[in-house]
Structure formats: C-alpha cells, structure tokens
Amino acid sequence: MGKKYETPLLDELKKGAFPSFVTEIEKAAALTGQPEDLASMASDLLGHTELCYKEKVTHWKHGGIVGVRGYGGGVIGRYSDIPAKFPGVAHFHTVRINSPSGFYYQADSLKEICDLWDKYGSGLTNMHGSTGDMVMLGTRTEYLEPFFAEVSSRGWDLGGSGSAMRTPSCCLGMSRCEWANIDTMAITNDITQHYQDEMHRPAFPYKFKFKAAGCPVDCIASVARADMSIIGTWKGDIRIDQAEVKEYSKKMNIQSEVIDMCPTECMSFSGSELLINNSQCNRCMHCLARMPKALRPGTEKGATLLLGSKAPIVTGALMSWVIVPFIKMEPPYKEFYDLIDKIWEWWDENGKNRERIGELIERVSFPKFLKEVGLDPHPAMIKEPRRDPFFFWSEEDLAK
Numbered sequence: 001m002g003k004k005y006e007t008p009l010l011d012e013l014k015k016g017a018f019p020s021f022v023t024e025i026e027k028a029a030a031l032t033g034q035p036e037d038l039a040s041m042a043s044d045l046l047g048h049t050e051l052c053y054k055e056k057v058t059h060w061k062h063g064g065i066v067g068v069r070g071y072g073g074g075v076i077g078r079y080s081d082i083p084a085k086f087p088g089v090a091h092f093h094t095v096r097i098n099s100p101s102g103f104y105y106q107a108d109s110l111k112e113i114c115d116l117w118d119k120y121g122s123g124l125t126n127m128h129g130s131t132g133d134m135v136m137l138g139t140r141t142e143y144l145e146p147f148f149a150e151v152s153s154r155g156w157d158l159g160g161s162g163s164a165m166r167t168p169s170c171c172l173g174m175s176r177c178e179w180a181n182i183d184t185m186a187i188t189n190d191i192t193q194h195y196q197d198e199m200h201r202p203a204f205p206y207k208f209k210f211k212a213a214g215c216p217v218d219c220i221a222s223v224a225r226a227d228m229s230i231i232g233t234w235k236g237d238i239r240i241d242q243a244e245v246k247e248y249s250k251k252m253n254i255q256s257e258v259i260d261m262c263p264t265e266c267m268s269f270s271g272s273e274l275l276i277n278n279s280q281c282n283r284c285m286h287c288l289a290r291m292p293k294a295l296r297p298g299t300e301k302g303a304t305l306l307l308g309s310k311a312p313i314v315t316g317a318l319m320s321w322v323i324v325p326f327i328k329m330e331p332p333y334k335e336f337y338d339l340i341d342k343i344w345e346w347w348d349e350n351g352k353n354r355e356r357i358g359e360l361i362e363r364v365s366f367p368k369f370l371k372e373v374g375l376d377p378h379p380a381m382i383k384e385p386r387r388d389p390f391f392f393w394s395e396e397d398l399a400k
Contacts, residue, residue, distance in 0.1 A: 002029065002040025002088055005047035009054060022046070028123040041122035041138050044088030048080060066093055066141060068148040072201045074158025075144060091140040095121070095147065096133035096159035098192065101185035102172045103128065112154060120147035130225070131209065132169030133159035163354075164202035165195050170212035171219045173232075179288065180214030181232030181301040182329050187212050190333060204344070205351035205360075215297070216285040222309075222320070227357050228340070229306040229320050230329065236298030237278045238287075244294035245274045258290050303329040304380075305336075307343070308358025318358040323370075325380040342373045 007022075014020045028042035052059050059081050066077035076094040083090035097113065113134070117123060122138030129135040139147065148158070159167035168191045171177070173184030191210050192199070198208075211222035212230040222229035248254060254269050266280035267287065274294070276287075288295045305327060309320035327335060343357065346369070351360045361369045370377060 002043030007046055007050040010050050031123050040088030044086040048086045048089050068144050073161040073164045092138045095136040098157045098159040098167050099134050101188040116150055131166045133167045160199040162202040163204045163206050165198040166207055166209045168192050168210040171214050173214040181234055182303050184212040184214045206354045206356050216283050224309050231304045233283050233304045234298035235300040239296040241294050248291045258287050302326050310356045322380045346372045
C-alpha cells in the first residue's frame with residue numbers, strides 16, 4: 001500500500017447512483033502482496049489525478065516507443081511529467097490484450113489475467129477499451145516482457161495499437177441473437193488471424209478498425225466507430241406473419257409506431273394486413289425490432305460493407321457510408337480480403353500521416369476512391385440516407 005492522499009475533487013466523483021472509477025482505484029490501492037515498486041501505483045494514481053483536476057492540466061506525457069520484443073503495437077507508453085512527486089506512476093504503461101470474439105470469457109480465464117496483473121501491474125483494468133481490447137492499466141517498463149511471456153504462454157495475445165489494424169470486435173451475433181444474418185464471431189476471429197502482421201507491426205498511415213454487426217440494429221455501433229463496418233443484412237422480401245401482425249395491433253398502434261416511423265415510407269397497414277414495398281426498403285430494422293414475432297429478415301443472408309467512420313481527430317467526426325451493398329461473407333472470405341487489400345494499398349499510397357481512410361476519401365473524392373479500388377458506383381453509396389449521393393449525373397446523362 002502506498003501513501004494516502006487527500007482527494008476532495010475525486011471524492012465528489014464517488015457520489016451519486018453510478019459506480020465510480022475512483023472507488024475502483026481505491027480498491028486497487030488497498031491491495032497487498034504486490035512487488036514493492038508496484039505497491040504504490042494505484043495510490044499515487046489517485047494523488048496524481050487529483051492534482052491534474054486541481055490544476056486543470058494533464059501531468060501525463062506520452063511515452064513514445066515502448067513495447068515487447070517482436071511487436072510494434074499492443075503497449076501504450078505513458079509517463080508522468082512529475083515523477084519525483086508521484087514515483088508510483090513515474091511509469092504507467094497500458095497493455096492491450098486481444099479480446100475473444102463477442103467478449104465471451106470463462107471465469108477462471110479472467111481470474112488468471114487479473115492475478116497476473118496484480119503480479120506485474122497496478123491491478124487496474126478496463127473491461128473493455130473503446131477499440132475492444134481488454135486493457136491492463138499501469139505497469140513499469142521492466143515488467144512488460146515478463147508479463148507478456150506469462151500471458152502469451154497461456155494462449156493470450158496483444159491487441160492492436162498505433163498506426164495499425166486495431167483489434168477487431170463484434171456483437172454476440174448468432175450465439176445469442178435471432179436477428180443475426182452473419183456469423184459475426186467467426187468473421188471477427190478470421191480477420192484477427194488473417195491480419196496478424198498488420199495488427200502487431202504498425203505500417204499504416206494511421207489506425208484501421210473492423211467491427212462486425214449481425215444486423216442493421218448495429219449493437220456494436222460500427223457505423224460510428226469503425227473504418228470498416230460489416231453489417232449483416234439480407235436479400236429479398238421481409239417475411240411477414242399476418243396472424244402475429246394482428247396480435248401486435250391489439251397491443252400497439254402499428255400506424256404511428258411502425259408505419260409512420262419507416263424512413264423510406266415503404267409500408268402500409270390496412271388494419272388487418274401489413275404490406276411492404278421491399279424494393280424501397282433500406283433494411284433499417286425498425287419494423288423488425290418493434291414486431292419481432294411478426295417480421296423476419298429474408299432468407300438470403302449476407303452483409304453490407306461500409307467505410308470511413310471515426311471519432312473527431314483531424315477533420316471531425318465521420319459516419320461510414322456504403323461501399324458494397326451486398327456480399328455473402330462466407331469462408332474463406334476471399335472476395336472480402338481482396339477488397340481490403342486493394343483499399344489498404346490505395347490508402348498507403350495516398351494517405352497522409354495520421355489520416356484515416358475516411359478522411360482521405362473526403363479529401364480526394366469518393367469517385368476517385370471507387371475507381372482506384374475497382375468498385376462500380378451504386379445508388380446505395382450515399383453520404384446521408386436518401387440525399388446527397390457521392391456520384392453525380394451530368395446533364396448529358398439525364399438527356400439520354
């Protein structure tokens with residue numbers, strides 16, 4: 001156990017109805033049996049964070065290149081700029097552990113990881129980081145190699161960091177969800193295994209994230225967070241059970257809660273029968289989510305590929321847009337991987353340092369991107385639903 005600090009600002013964060021990260025750091029600070037140079041990590045973290053809040057300035061500095069032998073990513077270096085004041089966090093490196101598809105863990109596996117982190121780190125974890133990794137928060141440089149040796153000997157691997165492919169992640173898919181149109185967990189695992197080198201040895205202009213969602217509900221929020229979104233969808237008509245529609249009509253106002261909410265206005269309800277103009281449906285899943293017993297996806301399953309989303313970094317937030325309206329996404333995924341390789345090659349040739357793929361496309365134009373990677377324009381390739389297509393018709397085209 002380390003030094004006890006007065007933390008009036010952090011104490012405010014423990015108030016209220018929700019769990020606080022401050023409480024969890026305090027629990028870690030009370031741990032015993034850690035190596036002497038790690039025993040004060042959590043307690044010094046409290047004092048360090050309190051001072052940052054008090055002075056309204058961060059006292060963390062990025063650690064630059066720090067990692068384990070053979071890997072260019074997976075460890076995020078972090079140092080305090082006031083190490084003499086808080087020696088326990090003079091080093092505070094983060095280690096990313098590649099999470100299993102769907103975040104399924106056995107209890108003894110989690111205990112194993114946590115025991116190792118008590119031995120080699122601060123005892124603090126983040127389950128999970130925004131990228132999807134299991135994040136081990138805070139250790140010293142000299143403990144990175146021994147921790148990695150023990151973790152890897154038990155079958156775990158480091159996740160992605162830096163200008164590389166980040167750890168792919170997905171929703172629970174077919175393991176739990178009746179709406180899943182693709183096996184998200186199998187796809188995520190295959191991408192992880194296929195692109196090991198791209199994940200562990202950064203060579204891109206900047207980061208690249210894959211996220212797979214089983215259906216357009218997109219529980220993993222891939223459209224807002226992934227450079228490449230893989231979203232399960234279907235071809236053909238939505239299957240309708242009219243008897244169940246009648247049952248729903250007794251419990252809800254189908255007109256106002258479903259028909260009027262349809263973004264493409266492709267549905268109608270006579271009071272006894274539900275009709276769908278499937279040629280106008282954009283598969284948003286609202287109607288299926290509201291009436292799951294009455295409506296089901298079509299029988300031919302596949303995925304829509306979208307590209308380019310990111311949080312604000314350089315040019316602001318971007319949502320992804322469709323580049324492939326429908327792809328089967330079945331093993332061995334050759335068509336998918338061929339396309340990814342073309343996209344990465346074009347990005348590598350044209351991207352600036354720290355420029356995400358979506359920012360590059362906005363800078364040089366979507367038509368140029370399509371031409372370079374060999375994709376044909378399609379009406380589904382729109383920046384916003386039903387508005388502002390990326391490709392434009394000339395007056396000559398319209399005259400024809």
